[in-house]
Amino acid sequence: MENHVLVIFPHPDDEAFGVAGTILSHTRAGTPVTYVCLTLGEMGRNMGRPIIANRETLPEIRKLELTEACRLLGVEDLRRFGMRDKTVEFADQEALQSRLFDVIEEVNPSLVITFYPGYAVHPDHDATGAAVVQAVKRLPEGERPKIHAIAFAQGCEDVLGEPDIVHDVSDFADQKMKVIEAHASQTSGVIDTMKKQFLEEDETVRDRMIVERFWTFPL
Amino acid sequence: MKPIDPQLVQEKLTELAGTSLYIHLETTNGAYASHKNQSFFSAGAFIRNVQLNFLQGKITGKGPYRIGLETELGWLYAEGLTEWETDEMNRVLLAGHDADGKLAIALELSEKPFPK
Ligand SMILES: [Zn+2]
Numbered sequence: 001m002e003n004h005v006l007v008i009f010p011h012p013d014d015e016a017f018g019v020a021g022t023i024l025s026h027t028r029a030g031t032p033v034t035y036v037c038l039t040l041g042e043m044g045r046n047m048g049r050p051i052i053a054n055r056e057t058l059p060e061i062r063k064l065e066l067t068e069a070c071r072l073l074g075v076e077d078l079r080r081f082g083m084r085d086k087t088v089e090f091a092d093q094e095a096l097q098s099r100l101f102d103v104i105e106e107v108n109p110s111l112v113i114t115f116y117p118g119y120a121v122h123p124d125h126d127a128t129g130a131a132v133v134q135a136v137k138r139l140p141e142g143e144r145p146k147i148h149a150i151a152f153a154q155g156c157e158d159v160l161g162e163p164d165i166v167h168d169v170s171d172f173a174d175q176k177m178k179v180i181e182a183h184a185s186q187t188s189g190v191i192d193t194m195k196k197q198f199l200e201e202d203e204t205v206r207d208r209m210i211v212e213r214f215w216t217f218p219l
Numbered sequence: 220m221k222p223i224d225p226q227l228v229q230e231k232l233t234e235l236a237g238t239s240l241y242i243h244l245e246t247t248n249g250a251y252a253s254h255k256n257q258s259f260f261s262a263g264a265f266i267r268n269v270q271l272n273f274l275q276g277k278i279t280g281k282g283p284y285r286i287g288l289e290t291e292l293g294w295l296y297a298e299g300l301t302e303w304e305t306d307e308m309n310r311v312l313l314a315g316h317d318a319d320g321k322l323a324i325a326l327e328l329s330e331k332p333f334p335k
Binding site for chain 1: 220243245247249250251254257265302304306310312314316319320321322323325327333334335
């Protein structure tokens with residue numbers, strides 16, 4: 001059991017697909033979870049189906065979705081970093097690492113969950129993972145929390161090997177679906193199909209809902 | 220947003236010519252395009268809060284629409300526009316959505332800066 005879990009992602013909904021079950025397993029066990037979300041996904045392409053947002057209203061809509069997702073996840077400590085979607089890799093990296101380091105020092109997590117730098121497809125994902133690793137490395141060896149990282153780039157297993165952390169989160173699958181659904185501006189186009197495929201025991205969708213995979217990042 | 224009525228957009232462009240404006244211009248195919256299809260060449264750009272004062276502007280096409288704004292020293296061009304609105308802050312928001320409703324292009328004009 002963890003003392004405190006710190007989840008760090010760049011976009012609202014990053015916590016929904018590959019991690020929601022794991023987060024729920026911690027919050028339901030009474031472990032406090034802090035979620036640092038760097039941006040509001042301001043530059044997302046999905047505007048809802050039917051379209052409910054425009055480029056300027058999207059951030060406010062996604063902010064509400066994120067709040068609701070956190071409520072469903074039992075995450076009581078959400079920190080929005082106010083950066084802009086797509087710009088994480090271009091922002092002042094020292095400053096970002098320092099902000100992350102401050103949170104790490106403050107909440108003193110035993111586990112940090114983020115993206116695996118270099119293997120997380122979206123440049124914001126890679127930049128977030130890289131900044132988290134640097135922030136954690138500011139702590140002396142022996143005092144560092146472990147990092148469970150998410151990788152999903154094509155061929156990542158050829159380089160990283162099999163994920164060493166595999167969580168069966170089937171107990172939380174229904175609630176996880178609600179978390180995904182809470183990000184309606186991003187998921188309303190796919191949620192009905194997903195639910196149907198899940199009920200019909202479609203293997204890819206079932207696997208995605210009930211198994212969550214991480215690589216322990218070598219520190 | 221609603222489907223573009225080129226006549227209404229044209230009226231707006233004519234009204235805004237000669238005013239000092241802030242522009243958001245963006246094209247995107249999504250950060251996952253090359254991940255989903257490795258032969259897909261991903262390209263996109265955005266610029267936010269660049270100041271622009273155009274001499275004359277025109278909307279053309281049968282839908283999706285094109286817009287060209289001529290400035291003293293150059294041009295602004297956007298194609299693939301399908302929807303638009305004027306919001307409560309009097310900003311002119313234009314966008315192009317693909318068949319799945321995903322945004323592919325945005326062109327926005329405002330007399331006040333957009334939030335960073
Ligand atoms: Zn993301």
